Amino acid sequence: MTYFQALFDRICGDLQRSTQEMSSEFLQLSTDQHRVSYALSIPSVHDYIKVKPMFKGKSAMEATKLREFGNKMFGQKDFESALQVYSESILKSPFDPNVNHLYTHGEMNGKNRENSLCDRDVAAKNDGNEFSLALANRSAVLFSLGKYDLSLKDIDLALHHGYPKELKYKLYERKGRCLWNLGRDEEALTSFGTAKDHVTKSQLNSKKRKSWKATVDKQMAELQRTPSSAETCAASAPPSLIPSVSYGTITTFPSLSTAVEIRQNAERGRHAVAARDIRVGDVLIVEKPYGSVVLPEQSGTHCDYCCRRVRAPLPCQQCSTARYCSHECAGLAWSQYHRVECQYLGLIHSSGVGGMGHLALRLVNKAGFHFLKEFDRTLNDTSQTASVRGECGDEDSPYKDFPGLNKEGVYANDYNSVYNLENHSSERKPSDLFRRTVMAVFLLRLLQKGGFFQVPGEDVAEEDQLLVASHLLRHLQMIPCNAHEVSEFEFYRGDPDRCRYLEVASALHCSMLGMFNHSCDPGINRNFYGDVLVARAVRPIAKGQEVTLNYSVLYTTQSRMERQYKLVGQYFFKCSCQPCAENWPLFYDMVQDLQQRNKLPKLKCRGCLSVLPRSEEKAVNKVKCVTCGEDQELQTVRKQLDNIVDEVFTNVGVVVTGEVESTLPVLERCLERMEKIVERPYGYYDSCQEAIKQCYGIVGNCYEKNTS
Secondary structure, three states: OOHHHHHHHHHHHHHHHHHHHHHHHHHOOOOHHHHHHHHHOOHHHHHHOOOOOOOOOOOHHHHHHHHHHHHHHHHOOOHHHHHHHHHHHHHHOOOOOOOOOOOOOOOEOOOEOOOOOOOHHHHHHHOOOHHHHHHHHHHHHHHHOOOHHHHHHHHHHHHHOOOOHHHHHHHHHHHHHHHHHOOOHHHHHHHHHHHHHHHHHOOOOHHHHHHHHHHHHHHHHHHHHOOOOOOOOOOOOOOOOOOOOOOOEOOOOOOEEOOEEEEEEOOOEEEEEEOOOEOOOOEEEEEOOOEEEEOHHHOOOEOOOOOOEOOOOEEOOOOOOOEEOOHHHHHHHHHHHHHHHHHHHHHHHHOOOHHHHHHHHHHHHHHOHHHHHHHHHHHHOOOOHHHHHOOOOOOOOOOOOOOOOOOOOOOOOOHHHHHOOOOOHHHOOHHHHHHHHHHHHHHHHHHHHHOOOOOOHHHOOHHHHHHHHHHHHHHHHHHHHHOEEEEEEEEEOOOHHHOEEEEEEEEEOOOOHHHOOEOOOOOEEEEEEOOEEEEEEOOOEOOOOEEOEOOOOOOOOOOHHHHHHHHHHHHOOOOOOHHHHOOOOOHHHHHHHHHOOOOOOOEEOOOOOOEOOOOOOOOOOEEEOOOOOOEEEHHHHHHHHHHHHHHHHHHHHHHOOOOOOOHHHHHHHHHHHHHHHEOOOOHHHHHHHHHHHHHHHHHOOEEEEOOO
């Protein structure tokens, strides 16, 4: 049983004597603030919900042990293991934040520097250069792995953090070799020269110094004889470039393609419709989340801020859990949320509030207390409510009544958009609401202790507690209906059956995904570049048709009963999409039928694209379209379809090797040709679609796993 569940059970146990009366009273409450006020009035809530710091701090002793173990791995040429252990040593090493140039931490929120476990005095006492030593050792293993750019970064950071002067000659020589391999010849020569200057400060005897200098001179001479060329440079591949939105973006919705328009009616609610014919592969959304939370099981491998996989992580100044891919991510995380969460990260991960609870905490934490006070003041001011509720001033705008628009009539990626997302509060059972209310109080206590209010936790006014906890409760109801996972494609070269998507984080891409309705046969597919969402069309969508996405269920892999159960329970609606209405078969069953030739697919008229009568019957070779009256030669159409399927599977065989650039355009066009010939469901259509999705996975967040 988790910590929060145990707390909740104890609170409910204390309330058992008067459950009926209290349940009735709670049921009458209509606002989140009243619900929180009710929970805070319960004595056991005050008595049981206590929070204390729980996190992995710094330890010079542990860091030294890890580094020494890494040395053994390195000596055995187990470079991957050495890299992992050296990285853990770096995360564990105390360092002086006043020296640190990774990022500016600023003052601890609410407690200034009292909470920092590695301030100047602690670092000076315990560091012993452990941080710089671990960085230097990791630079050596990165060099051995051919990661010269990452090695160079560690070298510079080690030098900046007081690497022992008698050893600096080694680092400058390694830096020279990194620069040489990266094609930066002039800098390499300079670094080799600096290395020679520093060897005089080493503890080498004169004979060894002379021999070492001769080796460096030989490297410098070789570099001058054979300068680097573009072909010989060995920089690590940069992260995949984030694609641009196709056809430009809409002013009102800056993340959305002009190929899509947002409509609203009583039957479909807010929904997306194609404003033009959309082709397979068109990029319809590019959006960074308002907030995201890396899952605990991925926190050891991914950047806490941008969700990218980290090869050589950079540390937090205070804890040894959070890791970052860059100085920029570390700084942004600290300023936006980590300074409050840092000492309670272990409790958050182990408490049982899950990714959804952590994300609710993150959204409020990122907004900040003073912003929330002003936001609520505006919300309660009738003269300014329109700017919060989303009624823009442009009377001619088709979107003027949409919740979440700002004063300029833009659906921005901001807190106002988050606040106006649907939370289905009126459809929730009292027991569900009460549990979420108690969780909001638990999260409130974490914020209080972490310094969110910028005053000691016990001094926070009750009205301020109510304000913040009511926002937490609103998000705890909203997130299950609107948040999506950030994923990474695990790619096994040559073994497609083992490839899968790994959930890395929970995120709220608030501006656009909430506008799209669900279909078990979605029109768009989501992929990620770091935490940036990119949604592409995965089938042709005609002008005027609804553009849909999936809410984590697909007809190809789950039965209609399974899908309906999931959607009703989490999203409060019964799906009526075509696969549900017609009970389309699972992908495996469709392909089995096709392979055994039990069924032929239904074909479309080449003129009007209507389904041709009896076209699935083997004995029928000629038919007349009942819509346009055109005669059709079915054998010709079947042959065309067979040729397309052959082309699909030829290219699928190439995709599994990781070759995307040449195969993706072919597969996209094959799918468009199939759309004009065959009526769905058709298993080979889905095979082509899945291959296309795999290509999108490879060019986004992708981690290649060893097939052995």
